[in-house]
Amino acid sequence: MSRTVLIAGASGLVGSAAVDSFLDAGWEVIAVSRRRPEVCSAKPFRHLPVDLQNADECMSAFGALSDVSHLVYAAVYEKPGLIQGWQDPDQMAINLKMIQNVVEPLTRGSPLTHVSLLQGTKAYGVHLHPIRIPARERYPRDDHPNSYWFQEDYIREKAGQAGFGWNIFRPVIILGPNVGVAMNTVPVIGVYAALCRELGHGFSYPGHISYPREAVDTRLIGDACAWAADNRQVWNEHFNLTNGEVFSWKDLWPALADFLHVKPGLDKPLSLAEYLPSQADTWARIVQTQGLRSLTMPQILGESHHSADARFGYGLKAAPAPAFVSTVKVRSAGFNQVYDTEASIRHWLTVLADRKILPQPARHAEGATS
Structure with missing residues (x-):
């Protein structure tokens, strides 16, 4: 089985950590970001400086790849001012188009078998209203427009067509070195x-x-992505991620x-x-x-x-209102890292x-x- 992972949004908080985690686990890594990610590992990796909003550029870059078995999609588009954009339909549409620009060419030319996607506590509506404590992955989808839902529905549909597995991770406040x-x-x-x-x-x-x-250390998220990529028994599941404590x-x-x-x-x-x-x-x-x-x-x-x-x-x-999530599911599945x-x-x-x-x-x- 090929072990080549493409990490989209590789210069970001989760993306750069995922580069380190997969390199440390012995994978071949293709890092996609407009600026080269700054990572801790000294191991070599390929870097592709691609604008994910440019469909033609993505098709040219990713359509030429024939060895990508896994995708970690950690890219995100945020408008200036940040918080107002979370309910902006234009921002949601851009985030959907970006993931489509990555996945469409990959499923045509590479043996793609697994996709990891990032969400967060906004999936539980924490930015809109009090949430159930603790928030659990099995709860019904919170009924509000969200980039998460557009991306998730697309990945689920595409997985059914192309036959790859997926995982969706929901980290809380992420801590890392990225600027x-x-x-x-x-x-x-x-x-x-x-x-x-x-x-x-x-x-x-x-x-x-x-x-x-x-909060959650970004190293934990990167390691969770690498753990899930190698464990078919945990595919097609959502997992909350935290450091394992409150502060x-x-x-x-x-x-x-x-x-x-x-x-x-x-x-x-x-x-x-x-x-x-x-x-x-x-x-x-x-x-x-x-x-x-x-x-x-x-x-x-x-x-x-x-x-x-x-x-x-x-x-x-x-x-x-408190906004705590449960990590019982991911721990029960065998991932027990804490910080x-x-x-x-x-x-x-x-x-x-x-x-x-x-x-x-x-x-x-x-x-x-x-």
Whole structure:
């Protein structure tokens, strides 16, 4: 059986982790993204810089492939401002067309046997209303327009025609090292801490309301994709994914201040979606003085500063309804990987500093914790 996986959206949070996971598992990897993914593995892989919205470009690139046995589809199109786009029919149509542009040529020329697709807790309507606790994969589909449903229905129909298996993963808040993406809070925290240090401000928790959440390390998602690809007995199923514990951002804040060696501050609600872009010149100065990569504030943040406000509870007057999911199904199927969420965030902040995207933490001369 051929073991060649094509990973669409390979420069994103899940895509780059999937590249690492499949390389580590001994697969041949074709990474598809407009910019080459930055990964941890030193093993070689093929990179195809393809615009997934361009049907002709996709047909030319993917129609020429004859060895792809598996697809991990981790690409997503998000409009500026992020959250409003989740209910935008145009955004839904673009996301459907993108996956079609990948799958159609692959099913014509390659021995495609399995597709992994990403959803999330919006599948349970968490962005629209309180959800059942815990959310379980067996619950009926939440009745609202969603890119997820258009993509899932297409994959199910295409699987019936072409004879491949599929899995749909529903991760919660994803933690990883990627910059310039839609929803990664880790670089937002690192940039905010660097600005606080540079300006002599306390590293204050920027939200109004703290409440318990779940997160998942992107390495866990990549490994889950590789696990499912090799296990036919778990095909054609949905699986929730979490680190295996709950946490709150506010309760993590003192540990993050300690790890980043930045002066802690009293809680001070602040819209990072507004504040961070206003400090673009300060960031440029940090980049120059610290010898960092010449990445601008927008190049690092992508749309993640908008999702950070929501995650930190900025603007909330009361805690939202809980939004926890069950991972009993995936554990019962044999995938039992877990991560310490605080350690996960520390790990990825370290990776970003080692890559010279964030400054190395420097102990604050006064008021820093030990």
